[in-house]
Amino acid sequence: MSVLAIVEQRMAGEVLAAAQQFGSPLIAYSIDLPYTADAYTAAVEELIRKVNPTLVVFGHTYQTRDYAPKLAARFGRVLIGDVIAARPPVFVRQMFQGKFNADVRLVGDGPHFVSVQAGAWRAGSAAAETFSPSSTTSRQMAEPPFREAGRAVDLTAADIIVSVGRGIKEKENIPVVQALAQALGGELAASRPICDAGWLPMDRQVGSSGQTVSPKVYVAVGISGAIQHLVGMKGAKTVVAINKDPDAPIFEVAHYGIVGDLFEVVPALVEEIKKAK
Amino acid sequence: MKIAVAIKQVPLRDSLLRVNGAGTWIEEENLSFEINEPDAYALEEALQLREKHGGEVIVISVGPPRVSQTLREALAKGADRGIHVESSNLDTLGVGHLLATALRAESPDLILTGLQSDDLGYGQTGVVLAELLGLPSSTIIMQVQVINDVQPGKVRVKRELEDGWFQHIEMPLPAVLTIQSGLNKLRYATLMGIKKAKTKEIKLVSASEVPQASAVIEKLYAPEKNKQGQIFDGDAKTAAAKLVEKLRFEARVI
Numbered sequence: 303m304s305v306l307a308i309v310e311q312r313m314a315g316e317v318l319a320a321a322q323q324f325g326s327p328l329i330a331y332s333i334d335l336p337y338t339a340d341a342y343t344a345a346v347e348e349l350i351r352k353v354n355p356t357l358v359v360f361g362h363t364y365q366t367r368d369y370a371p372k373l374a375a376r377f378g379r380v381l382i383g384d385v386i387a388a389r390p391p392v393f394v395r396q397m398f399q400g401k402f403n404a405d406v407r408l409v410g411d412g413p414h415f416v417s418v419q420a421g422a423w424r425a426g427s428a429a430a431e432t433f434s435p436s437s438t439t440s441r442q443m444a445e446p447p448f449r450e451a452g453r454a455v456d457l458t459a460a461d462i463i464v465s466v467g468r469g470i471k472e473k474e475n476i477p478v479v480q481a482l483a484q485a486l487g488g489e490l491a492a493s494r495p496i497c498d499a500g501w502l503p504m505d506r507q508v509g510s511s512g513q514t515v516s517p518k519v520y521v522a523v524g525i526s527g528a529i530q531h532l533v534g535m536k537g538a539k540t541v542v543a544i545n546k547d548p549d550a551p552i553f554e555v556a557h558y559g560i561v562g563d564l565f566e567v568v569p570a571l572v573e574e575i576k577k578a579k
Numbered sequence: 580m581k582i583a584v585a586i587k588q589v590p591l592r593d594s595l596l597r598v599n600g601a602g603t604w605i606e607e608e609n610l611s612f613e614i615n616e617p618d619a620y621a622l623e624e625a626l627q628l629r630e631k632h633g634g635e636v637i638v639i640s641v642g643p644p645r646v647s648q649t650l651r652e653a654l655a656k657g658a659d660r661g662i663h664v665e666s667s668n669l670d671t672l673g674v675g676h677l678l679a680t681a682l683r684a685e686s687p688d689l690i691l692t693g694l695q696s697d698d699l700g701y702g703q704t705g706v707v708l709a710e711l712l713g714l715p716s717s718t719i720i721m722q723v724q725v726i727n728d729v730q731p732g733k734v735r736v737k738r739e740l741e742d743g744w745f746q747h748i749e750m751p752l753p754a755v756l757t758i759q760s761g762l763n764k765l766r767y768a769t770l771m772g773i774k775k776a777k778t779k780e781i782k783l784v785s786a787s788e789v790p791q792a793s794a795v796i797e798k799l800y801a802p803e804k805n806k807q808g809q810i811f812d813g814d815a816k817t818a819a820a821k822l823v824e825k826l827r828f829e830a831r832v833i
């Protein structure tokens with residue numbers, strides 16, 4: 303099947319590697335426009351009508367999430383998003399927050415639309431032609447990207463990180479995990495829901511919308527291992543997981559794990575560390 | 580302002596999930612259900628916008644009969660009325676069409692949804708809905724500021740980007756926004772709210788025709804385990820001691 307890859311700077315090499323596996327001939331374009339959802343939907347629609355591909359492939363970036371479903375709907379299709387493997391016309395994606403995989407089969411004629419998960423394909427060449435649409439209009443007006451002022455904590459420099467997730471249940475329990483961070487001489491970090499709830503400040507969040515860290519040791523306590531968390535800590539040299547659910551996806555990336563109740567395991571760990579020191 | 584919030588009912592967090600007999604979806608019998616988490620934030624945002632700008636909040640859900648419970652809970656939190664489109668269609672485009680048909684008649688000024696569901700996780704419903712209604716949209720929203728709530732309305736939003744970056748976007752109303760968890764503080768239903776909800780309307784709508792799905796779930800299964808890691812058994816103390824030994828002599832951080 304003929305494949306059109308839409309590349310942006312983020313994930314360019316990965317998108318091309320995936321697209322190459324999905325079929326041929328392959329043609330790759332980047333869109334020569336400042337991004338808005340309306341502008342990109344119209345531009346890629348024009349490109350598709352010109353190129354006539356069976357499959358359109360994107361990286362599963364926040365930008366793709368913002369407009370590709372709209373584009374697919376315009377062609378009466380659903381975007382098969384966040385794909386981790388493929389035997390076209392069957393594409394594999396996670397469901398239920400990584401607890402299950404699903405084989406999703408494309409039905410009917412192209413164009414079909416697929417986006418691939420970051421890290422699922424090894425990046426190849428990122429060469430792409432540039433497409434300039436014949437006209438652009440957009441109802442959205444986008445201002446330049448910005449970061450919130452002053453990140454108080456730089457987790458990227460930490461050698462040891464102890465990270466706490468929703469398994470901690472209540473704000474009052476945070477000290478349980480803090481004690482472990484202290485015993486190891488590491489920084490305390492968290493999954494998103496902990497920061498959303500205000501139990502720890504935003505600048506301790508690890509993941510796709512937080513910090514990307516690569517410490518010597520990353521201890522994930524009561525964290526399930528959703529993809530948006532994993533992308534932020536997969537680079538750790540040693541990953542330790544403590545979780546009461548033996549099927550939690552975090553164990554897939556863990557070098558060492560303890561299946562159990564963190565409220566028993568973590569204090570025991572602190573005790574043993576003190577003994578060892 | 581008339582604000583519509585599309586909410587989805589999903590299995591209760593941390594439910595023990597099993598694949599059904601056909602191997603194509605989960606076994607739903609004996610499960611409990613709740614509102615999809617980002618949708619709860621979308622509802623809260625709608626309620627707060629109503630407090631600022633006046634108007635009404637309509638909650639709408641596509642699903643089997645059980646979703647009326649989740650709609651009722653949204654009414655207890657303060658939504659004014661509900662629309663239940665009865666259908667067990669799981670296809671995102673199909674659901675988009677069902678929502679669009681029901682909402683066209685309402686012509687809301689603003690439509691909110693959560694940014695993705697905890698079950699399918701496609702993260703598309705809001706964006707597809709915007710396309711079908713011909714409205715502008717923006718996703719992964721962390722802040723909503725209605726600049727002008729009378730015609731011609733206008734909204735300014737803060738959109739989340741990767742790695743801790745953000746961006747402000749302005750667009751005309753009506754518009755569709757998909758809401759990220761954590762942009763506000765969720766409220767609980769009060770006793771008074773629960774009482775009032777009993778008398779609020781939930782309009783039951785039967786499903787209209789929708790296009791055939793362009794993709795189907797052929798198989799749902801537990802991912803293959805390729806744990807290369809070591810799991811330490813035993814009671815907490817024994818397991819902890821084994822782990823500390825590894826951290827000491829292999830990872831060398833103690």
Ligand SMILES: Cc1cc2nc3c(=O)[nH]c(=O)nc-3n(C[C@H](O)[C@H](O)[C@H](O)COP(=O)(O)OP(=O)(O)OC[C@H]3O[C@@H](n4cnc5c(N)ncnc54)[C@H](O)[C@@H]3O)c2cc1C
Nearest residue numbers: 467468469493494509510511512524525526530531546564
């Ligand atoms: C666009 C987008 C961006 C996102 N960005 C991020 C991000 O940057 N960072 C991030 O972390 N998430 C992010 N998320 C959210 C992500 O999808 C997950 O929802 C989140 O990571 C889940 O956090 P958690 O693992 O702490 O909670 P859960 O998934 O609820 O997991 C809790 C875990 O604790 C375990 N547990 C419960 N009780 C105990 C106990 N007593 N002892 C031991 N274990 C226990 C459970 O078995 C479970 O595995 C993002 C999502 C989206 C859609």
